[in-house]
Amino acid sequence: MGICCSTNSVVPIYNMAEIQRQLEIVQDDLLREFQDMGFPTNTKLRMANIEWYQMVQRRGIPLPPTLIYPNPFTKEEILRNYDFTKIDKFALSKKSSCFLSKTPSDAVASLTRRYRNDEIEKFRVLFRWFASLNLHSINYSDVKVNEIRYLMYQIHRGQMSHSEVLCWICVHANIDCIEIKGHQKHEQFDFGEELTDDLRGSWNAVRLNNLWFLCNVRFASRSVNANERVYSPLLKFFETKVYERTLTYKYNDFYFLTNPEEMIYSHLPTNAKHELLAREVSNLEFRDQVNLSQNFFSLRLGIVSHPKGKIIANSIKNEIIIQTNESLPVFFWNELLIDNRTWLTSEVNDRVQTGNVDSQKFIAMFQDKQRHLLIIRLRLPQSARYKLQLFANRYKEKMTYLNCLEYAINFTKYENINVDPFPHVHQKELGPNYRTTKLNFIKMTPELGMYYTSDSFTEIRFEADDDEFDIYVVITSCGYTSESLRKYCISTFEHRRGLVKFYFPDCGEYGINIYAESRRPKYCCSCLCFNFCEKDEPNDYPSLCSYIAVCTQTPTNTVIFPKNDRITIGKRTAFLRLGLVVDQNFQSYQQCRESINFKFNKSKACQFKIKLLSFTDNEEEIDCSQYAFIENSLNSVKFFLNFPYKGMFKCFIYGKKLNSRKSYKLIYICYFDVIQAANNVISFPQITDKWRISETHRIIEPLRNLHCDESVQFQITGIQCQKMICRRNRRRDNTNNDDENSGSGDGDACDDNNDRDDDIINFTCENDVWTTNVDTGNQTDDLIIEIKLRERAKFFTEILRYKVSEQPRIEDESGERKEELIAVNNDAKMDTNEVRIEQINWLLELEKHVYMSEFINEDLIKATEDSQEKINVSNV
Structure with a gap:
């Protein structure tokens, strides 16, 4: 390189032939390494550009500004310090008919007068203005040749292309811009399709700050959306297909200074130098590439397992792996389509006809966030050609998934191999x-x-x-x-x-x-x-x-x-609406021994019911509610449960507001896995709603089992009534009065004249404590506690019911059974201060995967994330 000096400036002189020779040597030195990379992907192509530029720098090869060479910097790196908000707002304000009537030179001068010192800002205002124009809405009447509107009219008539007009505009702005011709993939391009003339198009390369960039103002100004013609979801296989194609004018910033490794997925220039890639992509590779959209690149995803768009699947386990970005959390969605020309098997056809097709059984998709991978596993229903569409987006309050990539899958199902769906x-x-x-x-x-x-x-x-x-x-x-x-x-x-x-x-x-x-x-x-x-x-x-x-x-x-x-299980919604809080030490499912008690803290006046069930080996219910008891107070409610035998118990707790006429609602469910039954299990007295309607009712004694031929003292407090009695009742078939109707009036259908005098024992009240002594007798009767609420009430109301059972029998050493009174009562008293709960080991050990994703080299995954490292996935 030489230097030419003048009085005004210093102009470098380049030996272009020598520079070209040295660059060819660099290309030859990197050729073997590029070949080892295998089929090109966006990540590999970016790494190739970086390696090429680093080698050129190490060898001191000058790069003339007019030489089109691979850009080592990404669009994100170049525009990191730019904010185009004000520039775009200014450009969008210059779309009036008066402005479009200016000459091209005057229009360009008016747009760029504020941004002459920076080529990127100057080109941005021109590109943004041009891409914002809707050519169908411009008034072309009385258009003159010297107006910039005439250039738009030429595009509208098909006499000029967007890329040609952009070159004309850049000439007036003193910006180097060239037109590139080649093939462009349209919205309905199929994998492996031949590159025909109807795919030909043009775009631009522009030199800004001595670096070359690619852009397409036509694609940036509008988009074409078309529904699928060849494929359809299985559920809609027999529906009539209507092909629609819509043109929308909306700016797309992706095509402004697009990265060359991203542009190559939709634009293939006739001259390979215009790819701006060190590792050039051939026509065959361009045709076979996977269909990646701009959202794939903006979400920083990468291809790991299948760089080609067509997958030949003939194995049992098919898996596709996509690289995700650690710093950019992304969520995914998928859609599986089948070729409309497929001859469905009788089984699949019947399911489609009846609407009994579940596409979720054919795909399992999940993220491995430790290795930053998206893994897609397929179990397809029959031999056919499928299309897999992947959608993704970052987290947003109102989520809309955007198309990222598409694969064509040619699947062959072996008749002798049957694999269940997911x-x-x-x-x-x-x-x-x-x-x-x-x-x-x-x-x-x-x-x-x-x-x-x-x-x-x-x-x-x-x-x-x-x-x-x-x-x-x-x-x-x-x-x-x-x-x-x-x-x-x-x-x-x-x-x-x-x-x-x-x-x-x-x-x-x-x-x-x-x-x-x-x-x-x-x-x-x-x-x-x-x-x-x-x-x-x-x-x-x-x-x-x-x-x-x-x-x-x-x-x-x-x-x-x-x-x-x-x-x-645990608390239901009604639990929260009653203002209840669970004790922190209690779990709704736990192992326990013999008995357990727990409590809920209250902020409102409530009343409760409890139901305890156990189950036989045939899973038949056994009502064990007699072994459950409730103690309600102003600030909390306590529940006492005794377990007569081992096994699984289920507890239902119902509640409502105090004295409410509404029915009870389920507020809490819990399971207890009893591993040791109580030796002397306590059967609690049954209570009625007349007992539940107060938060002050208390049983001082007895809270134990009652047996025949014993004297028992009863002490009950907190009840406001005129009279309380205990009557002995011969056990009937229907002894459970624990329902809504029990005590619903002033009393049960029982008065002083319905029982013999010796069957009724009166309570005495002193200091709000009702007391009496009762001889249980020699029969297994029920002892019923009843109250008279008012002096004039005709009937008594039942509040408690005790069951009297036979004395327990024990065996001596010789095996002979003897009847005798034993000190069971003291042993069987309920200890409300002791809770025995065993901790459960909830740990779970996960096994390793058996799919291909388990054997991916960790260095490969790391290299895919870091663009400064070399990647080799030719063996994947």
């Missing part, structure tokens, strides 16, 4: 997704949406506001119905922690679908009286997230939760 899942993207982020469900584990385990159970954990949301779970499988799988799954959501625990009935794949809805009350308005009435809880919640868990070994320990439904 279990049904509601969400397209497995694992944590857009909706979990929106609803602030955090720390979801496992992070993988599809995972393997050799354990007998699996767990899904998360953290969220349980006062704000309610959840339920639906389990699916190809071999079981959802209803039959309910008894193997339990879900809890309390203390801001959620847990879904599922015991595998057998090895295989299971879909775990979690649904969530806000607990906020919803109201409907009555048009006649304009009163608001609260709506009932909905039967179906919106989907939150889905998982596929794969059990690889036959389970050795399966736990069953009898009579379980999809409702999450």
Whole structure:
């Protein structure tokens, strides 16, 4: 390179022949390395440009400004310090008919007078102004040749192209701009299609600040949208297809200074030098490339497994892997289409005709966020040609997924190999997704949406506001119905922690679908009286997230939760509306021994009912409510449960406002896995609603089992009445008066004259404590405590019912049975201060994947993220 000096400036003189020779040597030195890269992708092409430029710099080869060479810098790096907001606003203000009547030189001068010192800003205002024009809305009447409007008229008539006019405009702005001719992929370009003349087009390369950039003002000014002609979803296979093509004028900034490694996916120049790529792309490679959209590049995704757009799939397990970006969280959605010319098999045809086609069973898509991969697994229903469309976007309050890429899949299904589809899942993207982020469900584990385990159970954990949301779970499988799988799954959501625990009935794949809805009350308005009435809880919640868990070994320990439904145990919505709070140490599912007691803290006056169930081996219910008791007070309510034998117990707690005429609502559900039964289990007295309507009623004694032939002292406090009696009642078939009608009037149909005098024992009241002594007698009768609320009341009202049982029998060392009184009563007294709860190990070990994604070289993944490192995926 020489230098030519004059009085005004210094002009460098380049030996172009020598520079060209040296650049050819650089290209030859990198040729082997470029060949080892395999099929080109956007990431590999960017790395090739960087390596080429670094080698040129190391060898000291000068690059003349007029020489078109690969750009080592990305658009994002160049424009990092630019803000085009004011420039764009100024450009958009110059679209009046008066401005369009100016000459080209005057119009360009008017646009660029503020931006003469920076070539990028000067070109931006010209490009943005040109791309904002809607050529169909310009008035071309009385147009003159010397007007800039005439150039637009020439484009409108088809006499000139956008790229030619842009070159004319840049001449007046003293900017180097050339027109590039070649092939452009249109919206309906099919994979492997020949590059015919109807694909020919033109675009521009522009030199700014001694660097060359690509742009397409025509694509930037408008877009063409067309619906699919060749493919359709399976559910719409037999529907009539209507092809529509719409032209929309809307600015697209992607085509302003587009990166060459991104432009090559839709633009192939006739002259390979105009690709601005060190590793040039051939016609065959351009034709076979995967169809990537601009959203793919803006979301910083990358191709890992399949750089070609056509995939030949003839194996059982088909997998596509996409690289994601650690610093840019993205959510995905997919659509599977089938060729309209496919001859459907009889099985698939019947399903399509009846609408019984679930496309989610053919695709499992999830992110591996530790390795920054999107993994798509396919199990296609029959031999055919498919199109897989992938959509994605960053998180937004109102989410709209944008098209990213498309693959054509030629699938051949072997007749002798039968592979079950995936279990049904509601969400397209497995694992944590857009909706979990929106609803602030955090720390979801496992992070993988599809995972393997050799354990007998699996767990899904998360953290969220349980006062704000309610959840339920639906389990699916190809071999079981959802209803039959309910008894193997339990879900809890309390203390801001959620847990879904599922015991595998057998090895295989299971879909775990979690649904969530806000607990906020919803109201409907009555048009006649304009009163608001609260709506009932909905039967179906919106989907939150889905998982596929794969059990690889036959389970050795399966736990069953009898009579379980999809409702999450723990607190219900009515629980929160009554202002109740669960004790922090209590869990709605836990293992325990003998007995347990827990409490709810209250902020409102409420009354409660409790129901305790156990189950036989055939899952038949056994009512054990006599072993449950409630102690209601002003600030809290305590529940006491005794367990007569081992096994699974289910507890239902109902509640309502104190003295409310409304029916009880379910407020809490819990399961107890009893591993040790109580030796001397206490059967509590049965209570009626007349007992429940007060928060001051207390039983001082007895809270134990009553046996024949013993004297028992009764002490009850907190009851406001005129008279209290205890009467002995011979046990009848219907002894359970614990319902809404018990004590609903002033008393039961029993008065002083209905029983013998010796069967009625009166209580005495002193200091608000009602006391009496009762001889239980020698028969297994019921002792009923009744009250007379008013002096003039005709009937007594039942409030408590004790059951008297026979004295327990014991055996001596010789095996002979003896009847004798033993000190059972003292041993069987309830200790309300002791709670025995065993901790459960919830840990879950996940197995490794068995798909191709498990064997990808970690260095390869790292290289795909870092554009400064060399990548080699030819073996993938």
